[in-house]
Amino acid sequence: MPSPNKYWAGTPNYTSGNQGRLYLFPHWTEGGFAGSVATLQNPNRQASAHYVIEGAKVAQLVKESDTAWHCGNWWYNCRSIGYELVGWTGNPPSYDTLDTCARMMAQASRDYFGGAKLVHGRNVILHREVSDTSCPGTTDIDWLIAKANEYLGAAPAPTPSPSPTPDTKSGIWYEVHTSQGWLGAVDKVSDAIDGYAGWNGKAIDGIRAHRKDGKQIKIQAHILGGG
Numbered sequence: 001m002p003s004p005n006k007y008w009a010g011t012p013n014y015t016s017g018n019q020g021r022l023y024l025f026p027h028w029t030e031g032g033f034a035g036s037v038a039t040l041q042n043p044n045r046q047a048s049a050h051y052v053i054e055g056a057k058v059a060q061l062v063k064e065s066d067t068a069w070h071c072g073n074w075w076y077n078c079r080s081i082g083y084e085l086v087g088w089t090g091n092p093p094s095y096d097t098l099d100t101c102a103r104m105m106a107q108a109s110r111d112y113f114g115g116a117k118l119v120h121g122r123n124v125i126l127h128r129e130v131s132d133t134s135c136p137g138t139t140d141i142d143w144l145i146a147k148a149n150e151y152l153g154a155a156p157a158p159t160p161s162p163s164p165t166p167d168t169k170s171g172i173w174y175e176v177h178t179s180q181g182w183l184g185a186v187d188k189v190s191d192a193i194d195g196y197a198g199w200n201g202k203a204i205d206g207i208r209a210h211r212k213d214g215k216q217i218k219i220q221a222h223i224l225g226g227g
């Protein structure tokens with residue numbers, strides 16, 4: 001695959017700034033490339049995404065430092081990057097399109113998550129998980145994430161299969177906080193403390209744990225110097 005061939009398209013549909021870069025949202029367009037870009041540039045539609053992707057072709061509509069209106073959930077919009085993959089019912093995003101998105105998501109992990117592995121439900125969220133929609137439909141999300149992790153140095157993604165394996169991941173994951181905000185998530189407390197200690201010169205001043213099944217969990221932490 002060639003490198004992503006990105007160009008600036010722009011849109012009036014965005015909000016300046018962001019509340020952190022914690023989540024990546026792959027979507028599907030339910031329309032062709034040009035029509036989807038035009039729709040997301042239409043001020044009457046009140047919708048956008050950072051990118052529209054088809055094969056190696058990438059239109060950027062919103063700067064990553066600004067907030068795109070892509071997931072119908074303001075909290076997540078302010079904390080995420082949205083990727084619209086050209087595809088629709090009966091014609092899901094191609095593996096070339098997924099490959100381009102995987103490269104971009106790997107780069108986002110390097111830029112915002114310290115290169116952390118991408119995990120569905122942790123730092124990759126689906127539109128249908130936060131809004132009343134079926135998006136991204138039958139997009140092969142498992143392969144997309146495996147491919148992104150391959151670009152981040154994990155084992156190669158499997159040969160594309162039409163039947164994705166069920167999500168059996170479970171357990172607890174952690175986030176740490178510094179004066180720069182919440183940082184990328186990790187599997188172990190020790191990874192959080194060691195991996196982010198002094199990250200970008202900022203001390204850790206908070207930590208929180210999540211259960212992947214969404215149930216509540218209590219943790220107690222004592223931050224040195226934090227009282």
Ligand SMILES: [Zn+2]
Pocket residue numbers: 026027028070071127133135136
């Ligand atoms: Zn969507």
